Amino acid sequence: MLASVIITSYNRCEALIKTLHALGRQTLDPGSYEVIVVDNGSTDDTYEVAKGIVLPCALTVLRCEENRGISGGRNLALGRARGRYLILVSDDLIVPENFIAMHLETHERFPDSWIVGGFEQLDSLTGTAFGRYLDSLESGFTDRRKSRAVGEGVWEMGAPTARNLSLPRRDYEIIGPFDEQFANACEDQDWAHRIQGFGVRFLYNDSITCIHNDQAGDLKRYCRAQMRGAHDTVLFCAKYPDIHGGAAIVRVNGYIASGDGLKLAARKAIKALLARDAMTGACESAITLCEKAGLPDRLLWPMYRMLIGIYIFRGWRAGLVTLKQRAAESDAGRLGHHSNV
Numbered sequence: 001m002l003a004s005v006i007i008t009s010y011n012r013c014e015a016l017i018k019t020l021h022a023l024g025r026q027t028l029d030p031g032s033y034e035v036i037v038v039d040n041g042s043t044d045d046t047y048e049v050a051k052g053i054v055l056p057c058a059l060t061v062l063r064c065e066e067n068r069g070i071s072g073g074r075n076l077a078l079g080r081a082r083g084r085y086l087i088l089v090s091d092d093l094i095v096p097e098n099f100i101a102m103h104l105e106t107h108e109r110f111p112d113s114w115i116v117g118g119f120e121q122l123d124s125l126t127g128t129a130f131g132r133y134l135d136s137l138e139s140g141f142t143d144r145r146k147s148r149a150v151g152e153g154v155w156e157m158g159a160p161t162a163r164n165l166s167l168p169r170r171d172y173e174i175i176g177p178f179d180e181q182f183a184n185a186c187e188d189q190d191w192a193h194r195i196q197g198f199g200v201r202f203l204y205n206d207s208i209t210c211i212h213n214d215q216a217g218d219l220k221r222y223c224r225a226q227m228r229g230a231h232d233t234v235l236f237c238a239k240y241p242d243i244h245g246g247a248a249i250v251r252v253n254g255y256i257a258s259g260d261g262l263k264l265a266a267r268k269a270i271k272a273l274l275a276r277d278a279m280t281g282a283c284e285s286a287i288t289l290c291e292k293a294g295l296p297d298r299l300l301w302p303m304y305r306m307l308i309g310i311y312i313f314r315g316w317r318a319g320l321v322t323l324k325q326r327a328a329e330s331d332a333g334r335l336g337h338h339s340n341v
Contacts, residue, residue, distance in 0.1 A: 003033040003100055003166075004083030008073035009091035010040045013049050015213050016091045024055035028100050034058040036077040041067030069183025074162075078177060087166040093119055093210040102208045103166040109151065113201050114171070114192075116157060117164035117208030118142050121217075129291060129300045131217035136301075138212075146204055157204045162188035164210060171195055179239075185229035186236035193240060219304065220284065226308055227315035234319025253316035271313040280314070283307055 005023055009016045016037070023035050034057055039047040041064045050061045062076055074088065087103055089095065096102075099117075106115045121138065125131035146155035165188065175194040178187045192202065230253070237244040244250070256265045273279060287303045 001032065001034060001082040001084065002028070002104060003085045003087055004077075004081035005033060005035045005087045005089060005100065006038075006074060006077040006081060007035070007089055007091050008038045008040050008070060008077065009042065009046055009050075010067055010073075011042045011044045011046065012091045013042070013044050013046045016046060017049060017053070018094050018213055019089070019091055020050065020053050020055065020059070022095045022097075023099070024057065025097050026057070026100050027098050028104075030056035033100055034060065034082060036060045036062065036080055038073040038077045039063045040069075040073040041065060069180060070185075071178035071180045071182050071187040074187075075177040075180065078172065081169075084169055085166055086169055086172055088162045088164075089210075090163045092213045093164060094213050095210045096208075099208065099210070102205065106154065106203065106205050106208070107166065107168065110154070110201075110203055112199050113203045114160050114165060114167045114195075115208070116160045116202060116204045117210065118204070118206055119164060119210040119212045121212050122214065125212075125214065125217045128217060129295075129297050130219045130222075130304060132297060133301050133304050134217050134222065142204075142206075150203065153206045155204045155206075157202045159189055159192045160202045162191075164208065171198070171200060174198060181235055182232045183228075184225075185232040187232075189236060190239070193243075219287070219307070223308055223311040227311040227318075230312040230315030231319040231322065234316055234323060238323055249312075249316070253313050254320070271310060272317075274310050275314045275317070280307075280310055283310065 007016070007019065020035065020037070024030075026033070035055060037050050037060070039050060039061065047061065047063045050059075053059065060080060062080065064073060064076065067073075068076070078086065085104060085107060087100065103115055103117070107113065119138075121131070121135045126135050145157045145159075147158065148156045150156055175191055179190050182190060230249075233249065237247060237250055251260075252264065252267065253271075254268075256268050260268070274283060283303075284307065287300070287307060290300060290303065
């Protein structure tokens with residue numbers, strides 16, 4: 001088996017169907033790859049629909065009774081994967097017909113590498129102001145992660161994202177499964193840290209581009225995803241304090257400290273006020289009214305940026321609470337151990 005394609009899905013039934021059908025139309029021999037889907041505790045018909053799909057390649061559908069987070073779901077699939085290469089892809093990407101072949105071909109050209117592909121937004125998404133803002137964010141992210149060109153359309157990059165990622169099985173056997181404390185984000189960055197020192201480099205190939213099948217481009221959904229991601233980023237920075245303890249996101253979202261200075265302390269205080277439920281709801285309502293009034297992008301985009309920043313702040317503070325709880329539990333455990341000695 002050349003490749004195992006791994007997908008986790010949670011209540012994204014309609015998007016998942018299109019992703020699976022696209023994976024069934026690959027130029028590669030269907031006998032050379034498999035698709036493994038994990039229904040990660042969905043409450044819709046994801047499991048039943050996925051089980052009913054027939055592909056020319058091997059398709060395995062697994063189910064978690066409760067959502068185990070992105071890391072837990074992927075770990076379940078990785079435990080069943082048979083491929084020489086492991087390909088992770090989001091459940092809302094429509095892949096091109098040469099998707100798997102291009103991942104494998106890039107591995108042949110650049111051994112000892114992890115390969116990352118990109119994606120483009122649906123044309124319909126850019127029909128809204130937030131859709132255009134989201135498209136701009138993603139395009140900027142793609143450009144920023146490219147560094148030195150190493151071939152036609154291939155660049156070195158600092159760290160991978162698991163939304164469209166492939167790696168040799170031997171590397172997975174070195175680093176082991178995902179750290180399941182990262183339920184929403186940073187699991188791929190953690191993998192990247194763990195493989196450092198083994199001669200692996202991360203390469204971005206812009207010819208492996210998928211269509212992001214997100215019809216909504218919903219601001220509130222995006223904000224809540226960023227909030228969950230910020231929570232896990234706190235845990236990630238705490239796991240690697242020497243590397244990420246001084247990152248900008250740590251400084252601007254942490255509690256007010258003596259060395260902050262007046263400007264930073266004021267910004268934190270304002271965000272803490274806006275992060276209250278009533279204030280955040282008021283900001284959302286105001287933005288909705290501005291959208292209905294037809295304000296231009298140049299006025300709406302700063303509002304989106306502000307609201308996303310508030311949700312990141314909320315998620316960050318929730319992550320700090322999680323760290324505090326873990327520290328208290330650890331201290332209690334140590335005290336209990338000493339009392340029994």
